[in-house]
Amino acid sequence: MTTFSGRRTRVLAATTATAGLVLVAACTSSGSGGSGTKTAAGGVQLVKAGQLTTCTHLPYPPFQSEINGKVQGFDVSMIDLVAKDLGVKQQILDTPFENFKTGAFLNSGQCDLAAAGMTITAERKKNVDFSDPYFDATQALLVGKNSGITSLADAKAKKVKLGAQAQTTGEDYAKKQGFDPVSFESSDAVLNGLRAGQVKAVVIDYPVVQGWLKDKANADAFKLAGQINTGEQYGFTVKKGNTKLLAAVNKAIKNAKADGTYKKLYEKWIGPYDAAAASPSAS
Numbered sequence: 168m169t170t171f172s173g174r175r176t177r178v179l180a181a182t183t184a185t186a187g188l189v190l191v192a193a194c195t196s197s198g199s200g201g202s203g204t205k206t207a208a209g210g211v212q213l214v215k216a217g218q219l220t221t222c223t224h225l226p227y228p229p230f231q232s233e234i235n236g237k238v239q240g241f242d243v244s245m246i247d248l249v250a251k252d253l254g255v256k257q258q259i260l261d262t263p264f265e266n267f268k269t270g271a272f273l274n275s276g277q278c279d280l281a282a283a284g285m286t287i288t289a290e291r292k293k294n295v296d297f298s299d300p301y302f303d304a305t306q307a308l309l310v311g312k313n314s315g316i317t318s319l320a321d322a323k324a325k326k327v328k329l330g331a332q333a334q335t336t337g338e339d340y341a342k343k344q345g346f347d348p349v350s351f352e353s354s355d356a357v358l359n360g361l362r363a364g365q366v367k368a369v370v371i372d373y374p375v376v377q378g379w380l381k382d383k384a385n386a387d388a389f390k391l392a393g394q395i396n397t398g399e400q401y402g403f404t405v406k407k408g409n410t411k412l413l414a415a416v417n418k419a420i421k422n423a424k425a426d427g428t429y430k431k432l433y434e435k436w437i438g439p440y441d442a443a444a445a446s447p448s449a450s
Contacts, residue, residue, distance in 0.1 A: 204216055208253045208415075209253070211253055213255065213279055219253060220258050220260060220278045221258065223243075223261060224267070231283065238259045241302075242403075246280070246282050260277060267334075268290070268334065270407070273406040284302075286304065286401060295407060296409065297403070297404055298420060303400055304374060304400065305394050306372060306373060307394050308391070309390070310392045311389055312390045314367055314368065319344060321392075323346065327366075331349070332357050332371055
């Protein structure tokens with residue numbers, strides 16, 4: 168299994184400004200989220216004055232990836248709404264995905280919240296507090312067009328070497344189905360493993376596959392062999408007990424769904440809007 172102990176964290180800007188300008192804005196902003204205070208609007212305490220620090224794991228398009236020198240995606244855009252409400256700018260810290268299971272960077276005060284296309288699970292709830300669900304997700308099986316693989320059951324019967332992203336629910340699901348999946352550190356590595364023939368099929372979140380198949384080269388080479396409805400829902404996380412920030416996140420999600428912003432962002436980053444995605448039941 169891939170380990171992450173040698174991976175360096177990176178701080179990246181998540182707005183239309185350059186990283187330098189974002190840092191200047193963080194130092195000179197006024198009001199409740201301004202210079203010299205770590206208290207933002209609504210009494211929310213921040214780890215750094217004037218900015219909302221978000222832990223994520225790159226790349227994971229369409230939720231977060233570096234495009235033209237800045238981090239963009241559905242999750243980034245949703246957390247930008249939270250930052251706007253707090254009167255600050257969002258700043259992103261790229262960290263290992265295993266961190267999200269333990270809440271390590273939240274507990275150590277390096278991040279205010281985490282946004283990484285993360286499924287809400289009972290196990291993860293032991294370490295972090297989740298927001299309201301903001302996205303319904305399913306898993307997908309992606310294979311080569313000429314592979315002859317028609318389903319996950321078919322892949323298992325043919326003893327196909329399967330790939331998945333390490334530390335994810337997709338990997339967990341594959342293991343529960345009797346596979347010994349090859350673990351890749353990132354979603355990009357998963358796709359590259361399929362391209363290179365390291366694996367013959369991969370299980371990963373369906374929205375990620377949707378994004379891949381928008382590229383003609385990928386659509387020509389690969390096909391969706393099946394969607395797997397696992398009942399998964401994504402949530403953002405905060406340090407346990409951080410009720411004020413959690414309330415601010417939930418408010419931003421609720422308002423975005425009510426005023427049409429969620430729909431616009433969904434269509435921009437995910438694809439054709441599914442109304443059910445805007446009102447997922449509590450996990």
